[in-house]
Amino acid sequence: MSAASGISRRSLFKAVGGGIVIFMGLDSLPGRAQDGRRIYPEDFNAYLVIGANGRVTVFSGKIEMGQGVLTSQAQMAAEELGVGLASIDMVLGDTDKCPWDMGTFGSLTTRMFGPALRAAAAQARKVLLTLAAGELKAGLAELVVHDGVVSVVTDPARKVSYGELSRGARITQVVDGKAVLRAASDFRVMGLSPQRLDAVEKVTGAAKFAADIRLPGMLYASILRPPAHGARRTLLDTSQAERMAGITLMSQPDLVAVLHSDPQLAALALARVKAQWSQPAAAVDTQSIFAHLVSNAGEAKSVASRGDSAGAQLRASQRFESRYAKGYVAHAAIEPHAALAHIENARATIWASTQTPFPTRDRVAKALQMDAGHVRVITPFLGGGFGGKSADAQAVEAARLAQLTGKPVQVAWSRSEEFFNDTFDPAAVVHITSGIDREGRISFWDYMVYGAGERGADAFYDIADLRIRSAGRSALDPTSASASLHPFAIGAWRAPGANMNVFAVESQIDLMASAAGLDPLAFRLKNLTDARMRRVLQAAADAFGYQPAVAPSGRGIGLACSIDAGTCVATLAELRVDPASGKIKVLRMACAQDMGLVVNPLGARMQMEGGLTMGLGYTLSEELRFRGGDILDRNFDSYQIPRFSWVPRITTLLVRNDELAPQGGGEPAITTTGAVIANAVFDATGARLYQLPMTPARVLRAIAEKKLQSRTP
Amino acid sequence: MNTTIRFVLNGRPVSLEGDDERMLLWVLRTDLELTGTKYGCGEGLCGACTVMVAGKAVHACTTALKAIAGKEVITIEGLARDGKLHPLQQAFIDHGAFQCGYCTSGMLMDAAAFLREHSKPTREEIIRHMERNLCRCGTQQRVVEAIESVAARIGGPS
Numbered sequence: 001m002s003a004a005s006g007i008s009r010r011s012l013f014k015a016v017g018g019g020i021v022i023f024m025g026l027d028s029l030p031g032r033a034q035d036g037r038r039i040y041p042e043d044f045n046a047y048l049v050i051g052a053n054g055r056v057t058v059f060s061g062k063i064e065m066g067q068g069v070l071t072s073q074a075q076m077a078a079e080e081l082g083v084g085l086a087s088i089d090m091v092l093g094d095t096d097k098c099p100w101d102m103g104t105f106g107s108l109t110t111r112m113f114g115p116a117l118r119a120a121a122a123q124a125r126k127v128l129l130t131l132a133a134g135e136l137k138a139g140l141a142e143l144v145v146h147d148g149v150v151s152v153v154t155d156p157a158r159k160v161s162y163g164e165l166s167r168g169a170r171i172t173q174v175v176d177g178k179a180v181l182r183a184a185s186d187f188r189v190m191g192l193s194p195q196r197l198d199a200v201e202k203v204t205g206a207a208k209f210a211a212d213i214r215l216p217g218m219l220y221a222s223i224l225r226p227p228a229h230g231a232r233r234t235l236l237d238t239s240q241a242e243r244m245a246g247i248t249l250m251s252q253p254d255l256v257a258v259l260h261s262d263p264q265l266a267a268l269a270l271a272r273v274k275a276q277w278s279q280p281a282a283a284v285d286t287q288s289i290f291a292h293l294v295s296n297a298g299e300a301k302s303v304a305s306r307g308d309s310a311g312a313q314l315r316a317s318q319r320f321e322s323r324y325a326k327g328y329v330a331h332a333a334i335e336p337h338a339a340l341a342h343i344e345n346a347r348a349t350i351w352a353s354t355q356t357p358f359p360t361r362d363r364v365a366k367a368l369q370m371d372a373g374h375v376r377v378i379t380p381f382l383g384g385g386f387g388g389k390s391a392d393a394q395a396v397e398a399a400r401l402a403q404l405t406g407k408p409v410q411v412a413w414s415r416s417e418e419f420f421n422d423t424f425d426p427a428a429v430v431h432i433t434s435g436i437d438r439e440g441r442i443s444f445w446d447y448m449v450y451g452a453g454e455r456g457a458d459a460f461y462d463i464a465d466l467r468i469r470s471a472g473r474s475a476l477d478p479t480s481a482s483a484s485l486h487p488f489a490i491g492a493w494r495a496p497g498a499n500m501n502v503f504a505v506e507s508q509i510d511l512m513a514s515a516a517g518l519d520p521l522a523f524r525l526k527n528l529t530d531a532r533m534r535r536v537l538q539a540a541a542d543a544f545g546y547q548p549a550v551a552p553s554g555r556g557i558g559l560a561c562s563i564d565a566g567t568c569v570a571t572l573a574e575l576r577v578d579p580a581s582g583k584i585k586v587l588r589m590a591c592a593q594d595m596g597l598v599v600n601p602l603g604a605r606m607q608m609e610g611g612l613t614m615g616l617g618y619t620l621s622e623e624l625r626f627r628g629g630d631i632l633d634r635n636f637d638s639y640q641i642p643r644f645s646w647v648p649r650i651t652t653l654l655v656r657n658d659e660l661a662p663q664g665g666g667e668p669a670i671t672t673t674g675a676v677i678a679n680a681v682f683d684a685t686g687a688r689l690y691q692l693p694m695t696p697a698r699v700l701r702a703i704a705e706k707k708l709q710s711r712t713p
Numbered sequence: 714m715n716t717t718i719r720f721v722l723n724g725r726p727v728s729l730e731g732d733d734e735r736m737l738l739w740v741l742r743t744d745l746e747l748t749g750t751k752y753g754c755g756e757g758l759c760g761a762c763t764v765m766v767a768g769k770a771v772h773a774c775t776t777a778l779k780a781i782a783g784k785e786v787i788t789i790e791g792l793a794r795d796g797k798l799h800p801l802q803q804a805f806i807d808h809g810a811f812q813c814g815y816c817t818s819g820m821l822m823d824a825a826a827f828l829r830e831h832s833k834p835t836r837e838e839i840i841r842h843m844e845r846n847l848c849r850c851g852t853q854q855r856v857v858e859a860i861e862s863v864a865a866r867i868g869g870p871s
Contacts, residue, residue, distance in 0.1 A: 066813025066850045195806060202814030203802040205749015205789030209815060212748035220743075264739050334753045334761055334849050335815040383751070383815025384849045415754045606809050606855070613851030636758040636847060644843045647853040 020050040020166040022124045022173050047099055047120035047175075048077060050128070054148050054163030056081060056088050060117065061101025062109045063093040063355060064198065065382035065389070066610075067666045068603035069109045071196045075599055076114055079182055079190040080121035081128075082145035083162065090197065093357040093379025103356035105387055105492055107565035107664025110599055114662055122179035131165045184597055184658040193602030198381065208380045210353040211338035211412040218340065218408040219248060220263035221401050222270035224256035225420055228279050229488040229629030235276035241269040250404050257401055259409060267414075282628025284487055289427045290325045296485055297450040297472025303457055307465030312444035316435025318515050324432070324504040326452075326674075326692040327623035328486075329425040329493060330633070332641050335383020337394040337421070338412035341402035343368075348375045348402070352395040355385045360392045364399045375399075386614075387492035391423050416634040423491025424624060428452030430504035440516035442509075442527050449501060451485065456498030456671055459505065460563050461527045487629050494611070495667035498564050499618055499674055503692060506560040506675030510551065511688060519548035520559040520679065532568045536594050536655050537561055540570035543653045544590035551683040556587075558680025560672040565664020568655075569593040571612065571672040573648070575680045579703070582696035584620060584681060586646070591669055592653040596660030605652040608669040612650055615673025616642045621693050686710075718778045722747075723791025733779035737771075738762045740778060741788060749789035749818045753847070760846030763819035763826075764788045770826035789818035792825060800863045801825055808859035812850035820846050824860045834864050 049057045058077045064070040074088040091097050093104075101113065125145065132150035133140050136158050144153050151159035184191065201207035226233065241258050242249050247269045248259040258269040284292045313319070339352040341364075348368060354360045357377040365372040382389060398411040413421065428451035437443045444465040449457050454470040472485050493499075513523030521541050528534055540546075541559070549555065556577065561570035571591040575584055591608050598604050621640040625632040633639035674692050681699065682688045687706035691698060719728045722745070729744065741747045741764070750773055753761030757772040764773045765787040766780075792799045801821055804810070811817040820843070827834070827842045834842070839860050848856070 066811075066815075068812070196809075198814065199806045199811075200798075202811050202817050203798065203805050203821065204793055205747075205818045207814050208748070209751075211752065212742075214746055214748075262735075262739065262743060264735055332849055333813075333815075334759060334847060335751070335813070336753075381815075382813060384813045386849070412752070415756070415759075602809055606812060606852070609854060610812060610851030613853060614849065635756055636754050637756070641847060641849060642851070642853070643847065644840045644853045644857065647851075647857075650854055 019052060020124065020127060020173070021046045022048050022120045022127070022175060047117060048124060050124060050162050050166040052163055052167040054087060054161055056083055056162075057091060058088055058117070059091045059094075059098040060113065061093060061095075061098040061358060062113055063104045063357065063379045063382055065104065065355065065385035067109070067607060068196060068600060069104070070198050071194065072110060072599045072603055073113075073117060074197060075189045075192075075194070076118050077121045079187060080118045081125050081148070083148040085189055085194055087148055093354075094376070095357050095361045096376045100358055103359060103390060104385070105355055105390065107567075107666045107668070110662045111566060111664055114599070118181055119177050119179065120175050122181055123173060123175045126179040127173050128162055128165050132160050135160050135165065190599050191601070193600050196603075209335055209338070209383050210340065210351050210380050211335075211410065213340045213351045213380065215340065215342055215408040218410055219259040219261060219405060220266045221257045221259045221398070221409050221411050222263075222266040223397060223411065223417070224270065224273055224275060225417060227277055227630065229631075231277040231279045231629065233275055234278050235274070237274040240272040240274070244269050244272070248405055250401055252404075255397065255400060257397075259401065259405060263412070279630075280628065282630065285627045286327060286623065286625045289327070290429050293427060293429050293450045293472060293485065298485075300448065300469040300471035303454045303468040303470050304459070305467050307444070312465030313435060315437060316443040317438045318512075319433070319435045320508065320512060320515070321433045322431070322504075322508055322511070322690060324430040324500075324507065324690050326428050326500045326503065326618070328427045328490070328626070329618045329622045330419060330422050330624055330639060331386045331388025331493060332636075332639065333384030333386060333388060336413040336415060336418040337389065337392070338410065339392075339395040339398040340408060340410045341395070341398035342408040343399070343402050343406075346370070346374060348399055350375070350377050350395050350399055351380055352377055352392060352398075353382050353389055354379055354392045354395060355382070355387070355389045356392065360395050363392065363396055367396045368399055368403055386494045387496060388422060390492060391489070393421060415636070419634045419639070420631050423489045425493030425496070425499070425618070426451045426486055426490040428497070428500040430500065432504060432508045434508055434512060436512050436516050440518050440523060440526055442512065447505075449504070452500040453497035454501070455496055456501030456505070456562060456564060460530050460533060461509070461524075462529055463527070487626065488631065494614065495564055495671045498562065498667070498671040499615070500692075502560065502562040502564075502671040503674030503678065506562070506672070507678050507688065507690070510558070510560075510675070510679040510682065514551045514682070517550055519550050521546060522548060524559070524561065530563075530568075532594050532657070533561060533563060533570075536568040536592050537570045539653055539655045540572055540590055540592035543592055543651055544572040546572060551679070552686040553683055556680050556684030558676045558678070558683055560675035560679055562668065562671045564668040564671045567593050567595040567663040567665065567668040569668040569672055571669065571676045573676045573680045575677065575684065577681055577684045577699060582699035582703070584677065584694060584699060586616065586648040586677065588649045588651070589676070590651040590653070591672070592655055593668055594655040594657045594660075595665050595668070596663040597658050598654055599662055601654055604654060604665045607665045608652045609650045611667065611670030612673055613642055613647050615670040616646050616677075619674045619677045619693055620646070621695065623693050623695075714779075718782050720781050720783060721785045723787055729778070733777065733782070735778050736774055737764070737776045737778060737781060737786070738773035741773060747788050747790050751815055751818055753816070753819075758847075759816070760819040760823060761816050763822040763846070765822055765826050768826065768829055770823045787822070789822060792821060799825060800867060801828070801859065804859040804863045805856070808855045808862065810852055810855040810859040812852055816846060816848045820848070820856055824856075828860070828864060828867070836861060839864070
């Protein structure tokens with residue numbers, strides 16, 4: 001066994017003890033981001049350690065925010081190692097212990113980290129089998145592994161456990177990616193849905209979230225916020241707050257906070273801090289943002305282009321021009337951002353609700369002017385993320401206040417701060433011009449998106465003449481020239497951009513189906529050769545009990561599909577529209593998806609249900625109200641997220657495809673919600689909704705306009 | 714007002730000195746270090762802080778200490794008895810009725826209080842009652858199924 005070189009940057013053995021340590025080598029795995037950058041791993045770090053007691057500790061930079069990766073990663077490691085799930089201990093999101101990771105988002109854990117973890121575990125199995133062959137004086141081919149015990153096939157009494165093999169061995173091994181992964185047909189742990197490893201903790205209140213961490217002498221901070229983004233402070237008077245007993249005041253140009261050992265008294269003290277602000281005039285608001293986006297998005301970039309658009313437009317028998325829009329949407333995780341920071345002996349430890357522990361470590365180090373090696377971020381359970389816990393200003397605030405006060409400091413945002421500081425899903429506009437020929441084939445497609453980015457904009461239909469362009473995206477590209485396009489921070493929101501793009505694409509497909517005189521499923525199948533997508537559409541239709549009818553049929557049944565994060569997904573919905581109030585009541589939904597090999601079927605289905613349910617929010621009610629940098633919605637009274645009575649019966653179906661490596665699971669389903677509801681509303685009423693959310697007022701207006709049109713000769 | 718407040722918490726008597734205007738949520742989470750009860754909105758709008766006071770579900774974020782003097786308070790930490798999960802806790806596990814788990818404490822406490830008073834609720838009654846609890850992960854369908862399964866099994870006050 002060769003010792004891994006380059007590990008000296010951290011005294012790893014002290015941290016993990018003896019036993020067999022599996023490292024990830026630099027060029028061993030195909031873990032690359034879509035743009036070709038390396039994502040795993042950046043340095044040498046242990047992925048797993050097999051202790052003398054036979055227990056296996058798995059280290060992952062991914063974090064658990066409800067999506068179930070605590071369990072699914074343990075399943076992958078257990079499967080490839082050949083141990084039971086009960087033998088696995090997981091350590092997630094601890095920057096001192098886990099392999100570097102860019103963050104938990106993009107439905108990447110199983111797709112991108114999964115292969116690295118499985119390869120490491122398979123390598124460990126190979127190492128252990130080699131050791132066992134020596135110990136048992138048998139050939140490798142004669143050995144089998146079951147529940148962490150290696151035995152000789154022909155003589156099961158000759159056996160040795162992983163714990164016995166690893167005892168005091170302190171063997172290091174670098175993954176070369178050559179160990180063969182187990183076949184789906186042999187799976188014992190993967191492909192099943194064991195009880196989630198966090199189940200008991202989460203139903204007993206024992207599960208720790210960032211705001212639940214307690215340290216002796218800790219202070220709770222309340223931070224002064226401006227009334228609006230872009231406001232400048234012109235006056236500060238802290239005298240009244242400072243008179244309160246036990247209050248610590250910290251006043252920096254960009255950070256004013258009052259701290260107390262009782263969070264309520266800290267909040268009370270903040271209410272006694274007097275400040276005046278000068279606010280720039282509001283340039284845009286909830287209504288004017290769409291024209292603003294189109295005017296100011298800047299130069300468009302080409303996403304895809306093929307064929308001869310002008311010629312195709314001439315050949316089209318019917319031409320359709322539509323404009324779709326959607327406002328800003330909040331993440332609104334029920335857990336607000338929180339962090340506890342403690343600095344001792346020139347080392348900082350931050351417990352933070354973050355989807356990006358390693359980038360957060362680096363940001364904290366920079367703010368504290370410390371070496372990143374002296375900063376440790378520990379990530380407890382997250383109470384929901386959805387892309388919103390990536391900027392982590394609260395971790396930096398807590399760290400700075402801990403440095404200033406010399407005490408452990410918790411920063412836990414109030415709901416109002418959570419709304420104010422959110423990195424919103426951007427408002428967006430999509431223009432589509434498209435056409436069909438006499439046979440009902442899509443003859444051209446001209447697509448332009450402002451503000452949402454290109455995810456989900458790419459067409460998977462067979463369109464010979466097509467042009468797709470995108471302008472003004474800055475959420476995932478902070479250096480973009482259009483960063484100032486939005487009046488406040490925007491960022492990744494579950495399937496960033498795809499919810500808007502799929503809403504637009506699939507609404508347009510649907511209106512063309514109706515004009516072609518074809519039912520929505522037949523029209524899609526006619527224009528689609530992608531075998532996976534066709535299979536998924538058919539499976540969803542079957543699960544729903546779909547009866548073909550050209551829309552609008554009056555039944556209130558809709559269909560939408562998308563390919564997102566490598567997964568094909570199709571959803572059908574049935575709903576009623578109350579003609580008096582304009583209120584939409586979704587009765588049932590059926591969703592099928594092909595996500596390749598499924599690590600945990602129940603977990604996957606829960607993500608589908610969760611996505612569709614969460615999607616009802618951006619579809620029916622969620623639209624952040626603002627005036628310039630002033631965020632008007634600050635709590636759940638005016639900002640309505642889906643409630644129990646909104647949720648229909650949801651049926652989910654996984655279309656089996658074990659030949660394909662695992663694809664994304666957290667995001668695909670939610671991308672279909674907007675369009676499936678819009679298409680069902682059209683089927684029910686004949687009125688098409690071009691703007692999200694489909695509030696009762698907008699539904700009534702669309703129905704009234706529809707009536708007006710039908711009266712016009 | 715500074716005073717002594719006595720109440721019973723998860724079966725044990727508690728005596729606290731201090732301002733009786735303080736909210737129960739923060740007293741639980743800081744003084745008593747029972748962090749299973751969560752802050753979500755601070756205004757009684759989300760249900761994450763739901764606890765039981767004298768058998769009824771209340772929002773701890775808007776309940777002052779003086780309102781619980783002399784009463785019995787049960788938090789999520791007191792729902793399991795003698796090391797055995799409450800039937801609702803087991804049902805939440807069996808039905809996959811949580812994802813991130815942040816709203817789970819409040820959901821369980823509100824559902825437990827509800828089943829005390831409604832022996833055989835219909836699905837619609839469960840939905841109507843749970844309406845005031847928010848979950849962002851989208852577990853609502855499974856929460857309803859979990860509560861239904863317990864209601865069907867116990868068929869009476871727990």
